[in-house]
Amino acid sequence: MTRPGDRWQNWGRSASVRPQLVEFPASTAAVQRSVRAAAARGMRVKAIGAGHSFTGIAVAPGVLLDLSDLTGLVGADRRTGRVTLRAGTRLHQIPRLLAPYGLAMPNLGDIDRQSIAGALSTGTHGTGARFGGIATQVVGVTLVTADGELLRVDDEHDADLLPAVALGLGALGILVEVTLQCVPAFLLHAVEAPEALDEVLDGLEDRVAAADHFEFYWFAHTDRAMTKTNTRLPESAVRRPLPRIGKWVDDVVIGNGLHQIACSVARTVPATIPAINRASVRLWGDREFTDLSHRVFATERSVRFREMEYALPAENVRAAFDALRALVADRGWRISFPVEVRFAAADDLWLSTASGRASAYIAVHRYWREDPTEYFHAVEQIMLGFGGRPHWGKMHTLDAAALRDRYPRFGDFVALRDRLDPARMFANRHLDRILGE
Numbered sequence: 001m002t003r004p005g006d007r008w009q010n011w012g013r014s015a016s017v018r019p020q021l022v023e024f025p026a027s028t029a030a031v032q033r034s035v036r037a038a039a040a041r042g043m044r045v046k047a048i049g050a051g052h053s054f055t056g057i058a059v060a061p062g063v064l065l066d067l068s069d070l071t072g073l074v075g076a077d078r079r080t081g082r083v084t085l086r087a088g089t090r091l092h093q094i095p096r097l098l099a100p101y102g103l104a105m106p107n108l109g110d111i112d113r114q115s116i117a118g119a120l121s122t123g124t125h126g127t128g129a130r131f132g133g134i135a136t137q138v139v140g141v142t143l144v145t146a147d148g149e150l151l152r153v154d155d156e157h158d159a160d161l162l163p164a165v166a167l168g169l170g171a172l173g174i175l176v177e178v179t180l181q182c183v184p185a186f187l188l189h190a191v192e193a194p195e196a197l198d199e200v201l202d203g204l205e206d207r208v209a210a211a212d213h214f215e216f217y218w219f220a221h222t223d224r225a226m227t228k229t230n231t232r233l234p235e236s237a238v239r240r241p242l243p244r245i246g247k248w249v250d251d252v253v254i255g256n257g258l259h260q261i262a263c264s265v266a267r268t269v270p271a272t273i274p275a276i277n278r279a280s281v282r283l284w285g286d287r288e289f290t291d292l293s294h295r296v297f298a299t300e301r302s303v304r305f306r307e308m309e310y311a312l313p314a315e316n317v318r319a320a321f322d323a324l325r326a327l328v329a330d331r332g333w334r335i336s337f338p339v340e341v342r343f344a345a346a347d348d349l350w351l352s353t354a355s356g357r358a359s360a361y362i363a364v365h366r367y368w369r370e371d372p373t374e375y376f377h378a379v380e381q382i383m384l385g386f387g388g389r390p391h392w393g394k395m396h397t398l399d400a401a402a403l404r405d406r407y408p409r410f411g412d413f414v415a416l417r418d419r420l421d422p423a424r425m426f427a428n429r430h431l432d433r434i435l436g437e
Helices: 028-041 091-101 116-121 159-165 197-202 204-210 244-268 270-283 293-297 314-331 373-385 400-404 410-420 429-435
Strands: 021-023 045-048 063-066 073-077 082-086 138-144 150-153 174-181 186-196 213-218 224-234 287-292 305-313 339-344 359-367
Touching (some): 021 028, 028 063, 082 138, 091 116, 116 174, 150 159, 159 410, 186 197, 204 213, 204 314, 305 314, 314 339, 314 359, 400 410, 410 429
Parallel strands (some): 021 063, 045 063
Antiparallel strands (some): 186 224, 186 287, 213 224, 213 339
């Protein structure tokens, strides 16, 4: 928790700031007071959640609003499946809040430490060719605008703005409440298995189409893919969760503890990376279980890293992935973190990375103590050549001029920002770069 005078930094240690003022609003009215007070002082204001973005999108040089106390359930309707949450609620808290109503979020990413507002504002997504990112679940929001007033956007109020504010980058106002369209609680049958990489790639289109949720990881310097296939089942189906000890060994001891040691060794002696990766393929991801959806979607991540992820037209994923593999081989790099490949349905959100097109995502990572610049820049050039759009919460180098042509509604979003925040109360250096000043 950041206190006045402290330096705030994000989880990946790729962005930090010493804000002039830190506040902890616990109500919508308190957020309104903070925004009005900041305006009176001529200060900019930014809200933060869990700090899981790898960019400077939440950096607050002026007033930092920590929404850790703005949490919990506002209301839920079992009949319609609609649930309203306060903006600072963490994703991992939501299943417990929804359980009494027999509801669940339709899809989640593989990390659940983010706040709901942060996940929406940066376009957090999971995988599944028939499912959109978390922002596609939004059916209503309440924002505090630059003048300290409330703006409600839903089916009955300014409905035409919903595709903009559902994924607003924190540029349009401070989210204080979010209404989600949930679904009846369900289970996931998970099959995680190492497979021959070339066989997975050759059958990729069919695998993605046949599964509810499919993704794979590739450790560089190996010929294996770590596949994850999740099938949706009704809540009444038989649960066969992982044994508590087995899950702890897989996720904590191997997935985090041994991986931390491996990353530290690899950083010191890069020549060991191919052998470490081959060992990782043998140790990870060979299990089958059935459990509540949120327990399958999300996994614990304690090893710090930096990440860049690009969304591509789904039909370009094989060619882009092959180009990435060739790049790593040609440059002779030693890459310890796996490459992740996921999928999402097209949507109509103005700044969604899947806006208007079925999408595939390729994500690259580096251990946080390693410099990712050369690797990320080279991969970014490949992704741009295949029509890529960068994930808003992950590292990239594009600016407004480069992004404008990649989003048909980019100009409309900027015009809405001009209307709602003409004095740029909610701007910072990162938003100036990606949206313009």
